[in-house]
Amino acid sequence: MNSETGLLTGIKVVEFTHMVMGPAAGLVLADLGADVIKVEPVGGDKTRRLRGSGAGYFAMYNRNKKSLAIDLKSPEGKEIALKLIDDADVFIENFRPGALDSLGFGYDALAARNSKLIYCSEKGFLDGPYSHRTALDEVAQMMGGLAYMTGPPGRPLRAGSSVIDVTGGMFGAIAVLAALQDRARTGKGRHVSASLYETTVFLVGQHMAQYAVTGKPAAPMPARVSAWAVYDVFDVKNDEKVFVGVVSDTQWKAFCEAFELTEWAKDASLAANNDRVARRDEIIPQLRTLFSGFTQAELMTKLESTGLPFAPIQRPEDLASDPHLVESGGLLDMTIPEGGEISLPAMPIAIDGARPGLTINPPEIGEHSVEVLKALGLSAREIDDLMERGLIDTALPSPTAQPAE
Numbered sequence: 001m002n003s004e005t006g007l008l009t010g011i012k013v014v015e016f017t018h019m020v021m022g023p024a025a026g027l028v029l030a031d032l033g034a035d036v037i038k039v040e041p042v043g044g045d046k047t048r049r050l051r052g053s054g055a056g057y058f059a060m061y062n063r064n065k066k067s068l069a070i071d072l073k074s075p076e077g078k079e080i081a082l083k084l085i086d087d088a089d090v091f092i093e094n095f096r097p098g099a100l101d102s103l104g105f106g107y108d109a110l111a112a113r114n115s116k117l118i119y120c121s122e123k124g125f126l127d128g129p130y131s132h133r134t135a136l137d138e139v140a141q142m143m144g145g146l147a148y149m150t151g152p153p154g155r156p157l158r159a160g161s162s163v164i165d166v167t168g169g170m171f172g173a174i175a176v177l178a179a180l181q182d183r184a185r186t187g188k189g190r191h192v193s194a195s196l197y198e199t200t201v202f203l204v205g206q207h208m209a210q211y212a213v214t215g216k217p218a219a220p221m222p223a224r225v226s227a228w229a230v231y232d233v234f235d236v237k238n239d240e241k242v243f244v245g246v247v248s249d250t251q252w253k254a255f256c257e258a259f260e261l262t263e264w265a266k267d268a269s270l271a272a273n274n275d276r277v278a279r280r281d282e283i284i285p286q287l288r289t290l291f292s293g294f295t296q297a298e299l300m301t302k303l304e305s306t307g308l309p310f311a312p313i314q315r316p317e318d319l320a321s322d323p324h325l326v327e328s329g330g331l332l333d334m335t336i337p338e339g340g341e342i343s344l345p346a347m348p349i350a351i352d353g354a355r356p357g358l359t360i361n362p363p364e365i366g367e368h369s370v371e372v373l374k375a376l377g378l379s380a381r382e383i384d385d386l387m388e389r390g391l392i393d394t395a396l397p398s399p400t401a402q403p404a405e
Contacts, residue, residue, distance in 0.1 A: 021137075043393065076386065089180065091118070229283055
């Protein structure tokens with residue numbers, strides 16, 4: 001971890017999480033230098049074994065963390081976890097309401113042992129009439145209006161990534177950072193929470209505000225009335241596409257000059273954006289004809305030279321070789337538990353010009369169990385006993401095993 005980006009060095013985090021939302025909160029803290037210990041069951045977090053669209057969850061959201069695999073339902077496992085939490089600054093969980101209380105890891109129980117603990121709960125809903133319900137990213141997108149706004153009219157469509165899980169995790173991490181700052185003043189911990197549903201509603205808030213201001217419901221994005229005359233995806237040669245935006249009157253002048261649209265440049269009735277929006281039905285078809293004669297590279301070169309907003313339509317698999325990401329440190333090369341080397345996005349921030357890096361690959365099941373238990377004061381024989389009884393998993397050999405001759 002770079003000294004420039006390890007701003008949370010010395011902060012100890014214990015994470016009881018699975019899937020995306022909870023791990024995403026821990027990832028933010030881990031990437032910023034916190035010592036994050038992921039506590040998972042013997043046999044590993046089930047997220048590791050997801051397939052299909054969930055196959056990348058574990059690799060993406062669990063780097064820079066240590067893995068302690070332990071049986072929390074056993075008295076020995078529970079006592080070890082409690083001892084670990086007694087010395088922690090932050091505890092993160094995203095289990096259904098009441099699940100951890102029944103195991104003795106609820107907020108009241110842990111706060112009674114460690115009054116300085118920041119306890120972060122990542123849930124489907126904050127306290128209220130829906131708080132007993134089970135929620136998923138998809139549930140929240142449907143309930144919160146995001147699916148309605150994303151798909152064509154009458155065809156609600158979830159966003160193309162776990163956007164609510166990840167953003168909800170980020171909000172949880174923001175609350176943790178605020179609580180740590182508060183603790184520096186008061187010496188007391190806090191119980192902070194973030195949720196899928198309220199995260200979705202926050203993201204859709206701009207459309208709620210639009211309705212309040214205009215008195216008209218916001219149309220789904222594919223059917224929206226654009227705020228700008230040119231803000232569209234255009235077909236170019238070789239069946240490729242380019243998004244082009246012209247979002248100011250100054251950009252309009254530069255655009256007309258770059259593409260030699262002399263008549264439009266001289267037309268005073270097109271000088272103001274709102275007037276151009278009223279004539280989109282005239283402007284856009286002509287631009288579609290014009291741009292169809294360019295290759296993607298030719299069009300993007302011309303647009304970049306004029307400083308206009310543009311974008312190629314890329315797929316996720318294209319991003320691993322994106323020149324900007326590769327050259328700027330936006331990708332982290334890592335080894336995943338399944339084997340093989342992959343490149344995944346770094347946290348999208350820079351601190352004094354430095355990007356948060358990789359210190360720990362996404363861990364094997366129990367890869368750090370022995371290390372963590374030794375740090376808690378357990379002897380090699382005690383660790384061996386836990387291993388023999390199946391109460392911990394470890395990717396390492398027995399600490400008392402003799403090397404082969």
